[in-house]
Amino acid sequence: MSAERHGQNEAATDDMSWAEVTPDAARRLLIAAVQAFAERGYHATTTRDIASRAGMSPAALYIHYRTKEDLLLRISRIGHEKALEILKDAAAEEGTASERLSEAVRSFVRWHAARHLTARVVQYELDSLGEEHRPEIVALRRESDATVREIINDGVKAGEFDVPDVPGTTLAVLSLCIDVARWFNTEGRRTPDEVGALYADLVLRMVGARVS
Amino acid sequence: MSAERHGQNEAATDDMSWAEVTPDAARRLLIAAVQAFAERGYHATTTRDIASRAGMSPAALYIHYRTKEDLLLRISRIGHEKALEILKDAAAEEGTASERLSEAVRSFVRWHAARHLTARVVQYELDSLGEEHRPEIVALRRESDATVREIINDGVKAGEFDVPDVPGTTLAVLSLCIDVARWFNTEGRRTPDEVGALYADLVLRMVGARVS
Numbered sequence: 230m231s232a233e234r235h236g237q238n239e240a241a242t243d244d245m246s247w248a249e250v251t252p253d254a255a256r257r258l259l260i261a262a263v264q265a266f267a268e269r270g271y272h273a274t275t276t277r278d279i280a281s282r283a284g285m286s287p288a289a290l291y292i293h294y295r296t297k298e299d300l301l302l303r304i305s306r307i308g309h310e311k312a313l314e315i316l317k318d319a320a321a322e323e324g325t326a327s328e329r330l331s332e333a334v335r336s337f338v339r340w341h342a343a344r345h346l347t348a349r350v351v352q353y354e355l356d357s358l359g360e361e362h363r364p365e366i367v368a369l370r371r372e373s374d375a376t377v378r379e380i381i382n383d384g385v386k387a388g389e390f391d392v393p394d395v396p397g398t399t400l401a402v403l404s405l406c407i408d409v410a411r412w413f414n415t416e417g418r419r420t421p422d423e424v425g426a427l428y429a430d431l432v433l434r435m436v437g438a439r440v441s
Numbered sequence: 442m443s444a445e446r447h448g449q450n451e452a453a454t455d456d457m458s459w460a461e462v463t464p465d466a467a468r469r470l471l472i473a474a475v476q477a478f479a480e481r482g483y484h485a486t487t488t489r490d491i492a493s494r495a496g497m498s499p500a501a502l503y504i505h506y507r508t509k510e511d512l513l514l515r516i517s518r519i520g521h522e523k524a525l526e527i528l529k530d531a532a533a534e535e536g537t538a539s540e541r542l543s544e545a546v547r548s549f550v551r552w553h554a555a556r557h558l559t560a561r562v563v564q565y566e567l568d569s570l571g572e573e574h575r576p577e578i579v580a581l582r583r584e585s586d587a588t589v590r591e592i593i594n595d596g597v598k599a600g601e602f603d604v605p606d607v608p609g610t611t612l613a614v615l616s617l618c619i620d621v622a623r624w625f626n627t628e629g630r631r632t633p634d635e636v637g638a639l640y641a642d643l644v645l646r647m648v649g650a651r652v653s
Binding site: 270273352393394397404405412419427430431434435 | 647
């Protein structure tokens with residue numbers, strides 16, 4: 230994916246998003262890795278490419294990351310933790326199941342739109358993680374799934390939603406939101422907020438929410 | 442993406458799908474390219490990798506394809522043409538807008554599930570095509586979009602559907618179906634037919650189809 234062509238310099242400009250990565254040099258390398266992986270794919274990127282993008286030497290990279298996979302794991306972990314946090318925050322709010330589901334979709338979509346380069350790496354390079362690291366990430370994904378499923382179950386129990394297949398609908402809702410990372414900025418003429426609002430409405434329809 | 446790990450040998454087993462690619466050697470190379478691109482990404486794959494997967498010499502590859510991009514373009518064109526054909530067939534059927542939309546989603550999803558390796562290459566490597574080839578593929582995508590939009594517009598006109606944002610809903614419907622290629626076989630316990638049936642129901646809800 231040509232990140233450059235679309236001017237998708239999200240990771241470098243959005244300086245808050247990798248704030249937990251310290252020191253500075255480690256953060257710059259991580260941001261360079263997101264851009265390189267999104268643009269050329271994990272397997273086509275070398276640690277030399279990443280170091281050079283960050284304006285550093287390959288030797289300097291190894292001070293912070295043992296391997297290229299270390300970088301991917303760090304990106305994937307932070308990305309999945311952020312996605313989960315967004316969903317949990319929405320689930321924990323006061324309000325009806327409709328209000329909480331709407332907020333979950335809205336903020337999850339906004340993140341996938343605004344941070345689509347990171348989201349693409351996180352979503353499409355999952356299989357590039359080695360067997361020893363994948364279980365940790367899969368556990369985070371299951372937790373995201375469970376968070377949304379619980380809101381939907383709450384809505385069904387409260388008589389707000391009509392959902393014949395809760396696991397399948399949960400999967401579809403998350404899938405719809407995740408795919409925003411693929412098409413956003415490529416075919417879209419909408420802001421992250423606009424897509425979030427549209428999708429919240431569509432998801433309430435998917436769960437057969439009673440119009441209140 | 443590790444195609445091997447999931448045993449996703451779709452292209453090799455589904456011998457009808459590339460029937461239009463002749464002679465045999467050209468088809469074998471195309472199938473090898475789909476597998477290599479899906480597994481390692483376009484940029485990490487060499488023509489030597491592809492030839493070797495097909496049990497051929499690099500020189501033999503160049504008889505059929507000038508460049509690696511030639512292979513990607515051929516895969517992308519055939520994939521997009523097939524996707525468009527599926528949608529057009531459903532749109533042209535007799536029946537109500539609900540019936541036609543349901544059939545479009547069902548068959549489009551079945552294709553993305555059963556042919557998920559091909560679909561991933563077609564969808565995720567779009568930006569790897571050079572500027573001179575991308576317009577042709579973008580035109581096919583616009584036509585797919587227009588085909589679904591027309592069914593939805595028909596439903597609105599007939600009073601069958603209630604859709605405040607037809608272009609946005611069209612985009613979401615196609616996006617939902619396309620993302621099946623990402624998660625299918627990775628997180629799914631359902632057959633392509635089962636996913637197709639679930640999604641047809643969810644999409645009818647998204648367009649506010651009157652329950653008949």
